[in-house]
Amino acid sequence: xxQEFKNHSVFTVQIIxxxxxxxxxxxxxxxxxxxxxxxxxxxxxxEYLINETAFxxxxxxxxxxxxxxxxxxLTGASIISFLMIxxxxxxxIFNMARGINVSCGCFTSTINQVTDIHYIYYIxxxxxxxxIAGYFTKNMLWKK
Amino acid sequence: xxxxxxxxxxxLSDIIIIxxxxxxxxxxxxxxxxxxxxxxxxxxxxNLSQYSYISIEEAIxxxxxxxxxxxxxxxxxxxxxxxxxxxxxFPADNLxxxxxxxxxxxxxxxxxxxxxxxxxDCDLSSITYDFLQELGYENxxxxxxxxxxxxxxxxxxxxxx
Numbered sequence: 279x280x281q282e283f284k285n286h287s288v289f290t291v292q293i294i295x296x297x298x299x300x301x302x303x304x305x306x307x308x309x310x311x312x313x314x315x316x317x318x319x320x321x322x323x324x325e326y327l328i329n330e331t332a333f334x335x336x337x338x339x340x341x342x343x344x345x346x347x348x349x350x351x352l353t354g355a356s357i358i359s360f361l362m363i364x365x366x367x368x369x370x371i372f373n374m375a376r377g378i379n380v381s382c383g384c385f386t387s388t389i390n391q392v393t394d395i396h397y398i399y400y401i402x403x404x405x406x407x408x409x410i411a412g413y414f415t416k417n418m419l420w421k422k
Numbered sequence: 423x424x425x426x427x428x429x430x431x432x433x434l435s436d437i438i439i440i441x442x443x444x445x446x447x448x449x450x451x452x453x454x455x456x457x458x459x460x461x462x463x464x465x466x467x468x469n470l471s472q473y474s475y476i477s478i479e480e481a482i483x484x485x486x487x488x489x490x491x492x493x494x495x496x497x498x499x500x501x502x503x504x505x506x507x508x509x510x511x512f513p514a515d516n517l518x519x520x521x522x523x524x525x526x527x528x529x530x531x532x533x534x535x536x537x538x539x540x541x542x543d544c545d546l547s548s549i550t551y552d553f554l555q556e557l558g559y560e561n562x563x564x565x566x567x568x569x570x571x572x573x574x575x576x577x578x579x580x581x582x583x
Contacts, residue, residue, distance in 0.1 A: 315497055315515075321541050334448040341444035354436020377570045378541040419433070 284417075291414045295359055296346030298407060303339030305385050310336070316383035322369055338362075356418040360411040367404040370397065473548055476563040478571040481536055485577065490534040495550035496569075506538065506569065507578040514539075514549035521557060534561045538568025 306313045314332035317323060323331060338358070345355035366384065373380060374397050382400045476484075484490035485506075492509035494501045501511040510527070512520045535554060539546040547564045554562050565571070573579060 315499065318515075319497070319500070321543050333452060334445060337448035337451070338441070338444040341440055341447065345440060351436035351439050353433040354438075354440050357433055358437060358440060376541060376543075377567075377574075378544075 288414065288417045291410055291417075292346050292349075292352070295356075295410055295414055296343045298343075298410075299339045299346065299359060300343035301385055303336040303343060306332075306383070307336040307340065313383060316381050319378075319380040320369055320373060320383075321378065322372070353418045356411070356415040360408070360415045363404060363408045363411050367401065367408055370401050370404060374401065473551055474563045475566055476536065478565065478568075478575055481538075481565045481568070481572075482575060482577060484534065484536060490536045491528065493535055493537045493550060493554070494569075495537050495539045495544075495546040500540075502582050504579050504581040506572050507580050509538075509580075512537075512550050512554070514546035514553075517550065517553045521553070525557060531558045532560055534563075535559055536563050536565050536568075538565040538572070540567070540569040542567045 310329075310332045313336070314328050317328050317332050318325075339362075342355050342359050342362075345351045346359070370382065374394075382396075384400065384404075481490070481492075485492070492506045493512045494505045494509045495512060495514045496505075497515055498511055498513050501509075501513070505511070510524065512524060537547040537550050537554070544567070547566070547568070551562050551564055
């Protein structure tokens, strides 16, 4: 009974994570130029990596979501999703500490006005996603 | 723990499959994409010593005495959202288009210009600085981490709300 409940909860988390990555990728895949501006505003990546990242990152997100929905390569998808969310959260915290308020670019490629409140919301949201991805990754790596 | 080590080859192969799949899908789509025009300005060597910097205090004095033109080097989208009051936008990613308007509006090459962007590591100011120098402007200074310092000093900004 307990095992069945756990299987259901892991599957639910898998679908939620798939939806998150699908929404993130689909919103940016059609506007790599806008997304490149957002990445550039973060002032973290070197100039020569900005365009390439803006172009390929949404495809990676979509690819992960397809894997999560289909149940293929789940262990790898869980690890990549966890590492990606960890990186995004770290980038947001890093920029907040530097006093640079940039658009998150998480689910849109449009640049918006960002206040500290928005920033805290982005970080809290990413931390929740991180927990979801962490729970799923743990279950993928240590399941019997 | 034993389970974990057994899975290492599995998750490594998974990761490689996912990365290859997304890379090649992206590559194929890239061939058919013609709207990806964003490109940062030419590779920029960040040689700080070649630029002239001013402090926030000097910038404030120049602003209050109306003795400087503030130039915002950030992207136009960010400029529209908010910028230093009366600042002109000269985005580092769109220098050529901004040049004509700027030259018409400010023909005096001896005008005192203060270029700023946002963030300590932001190099957009230096890209715009170089370009303004190429256009013949002689008195250019960079206000490093300008917009953040300006806001922290509670100086006037224009916002588009």
